[in-house]
Amino acid sequence: xxxxxxxxxxxxxxxxxxxxxxxxxxxxxxxxxxxxxxxxxxxxxxxxxxxxxxxxxxxxxxxxxxxxxxxxxxxxxxxxxxxxxxxxxxxxxxxxxxxxxxxxxxxxxxxxxx
Amino acid sequence: xxxxxxxxxxxxxxxxxxxxxxxxxxxxxxxxxxxxxxxxxxxxxxxxxxxxxxxxxxxxxxxxxxxxxxxxxxxxxxxxxxxxxxxxxxxxxxxxxxxxxxxxxxxxxxxxxxx
Numbered sequence: 001x002x003x004x005x006x007x008x009x010x011x012x013x014x015x016x017x018x019x020x021x022x023x024x025x026x027x028x029x030x031x032x033x034x035x036x037x038x039x040x041x042x043x044x045x046x047x048x049x050x051x052x053x054x055x056x057x058x059x060x061x062x063x064x065x066x067x068x069x070x071x072x073x074x075x076x077x078x079x080x081x082x083x084x085x086x087x088x089x090x091x092x093x094x095x096x097x098x099x100x101x102x103x104x105x106x107x108x109x110x111x112x113x114x
Numbered sequence: 115x116x117x118x119x120x121x122x123x124x125x126x127x128x129x130x131x132x133x134x135x136x137x138x139x140x141x142x143x144x145x146x147x148x149x150x151x152x153x154x155x156x157x158x159x160x161x162x163x164x165x166x167x168x169x170x171x172x173x174x175x176x177x178x179x180x181x182x183x184x185x186x187x188x189x190x191x192x193x194x195x196x197x198x199x200x201x202x203x204x205x206x207x208x209x210x211x212x213x214x215x216x217x218x219x220x221x222x223x224x225x226x227x228x229x
Contacts, residue, residue: 100147100164106154
C-alpha cells in the first residue's frame with residue numbers, strides 16, 4: 001500500500017528564514033503529488049500539485065516543490081517565510097491508475113515567529 | 115458562491131449514540147469523499163462515492179456508514195460501533211473524468227466530540 005512520510009512534525013522558524021519540508025512516498029509507479037495547507041481555522045486548500053512535465057512546480061504564495069523520481073521525494077520550499085505562513089502542511093500522493101485515492105502524510109506544523 | 119458546506123462546525127454527542135454529519139456541495143462534482151483527521155495522523159479516507167447511489171469503503175470504514183441519494187449530498191453517520199469517534203471530519207469532492215486523477219476540494223470540517 002502507498003505510504004507518505006513527512007519528516008518533520010513541527011518546524012519553528014523566524015520570519016525571512018528559508019523553508020524546506022520533506023516528503024517521501026513509497027509507490028514506484030506513476031504518481032500525482034500534492035501539497036495542501038491548513039491555515040488556523042480555515043479549509044484545507046491546495047498549495048501546489050505535480051502531474052507531469054517540469055519537476056519543479058510553483059504554487060501559491062511563493063511556494064515551490066521539486067519532484068525527484070529517483071528519491072521518491074516531493075519536498076516543499078519557500079525562500080523566505082512570513083508569519084502568515086504559520087499553518088499545517090500536508091503532502092499527499094495519488095497513485096497512477098486510481099482516480100480517487102489520496103494518501104496523506106501526517107502533516108508538518110510550521111510556526112513562524114515574527 | 116460555489117463550494118462545500120459541512121454542518122455543524124462543532125458537534126457533541128454522548129457515547130453510544132449514532133450521529134450524522136452533513137456534507138453538501140454545489141460544485142456539480144460527481145465524486146465525494148469523507149476523511150477523518152486526528153492530531154499527528156494526517157487525513158485518512160473513510161468512504162467515497164463516485165456516482166449517486168454508489169459508494170465504496172476507504173481505509174477506515176469500520177463504524178461508519180454513508181448514503182448518496184443525491185449528487186449534492188453525502189452524509190456520514192458515525193455509529194456507536196466506532197470505537198474512537200472523537201475527531202475532525204472533512205468532506206471533499208471532485209469531478210470524475212475518465213481514469214485520470216482530479217483535484218479534491220475540501221469543506222470546512224466538523225469537529226465531533228463524544229462525551
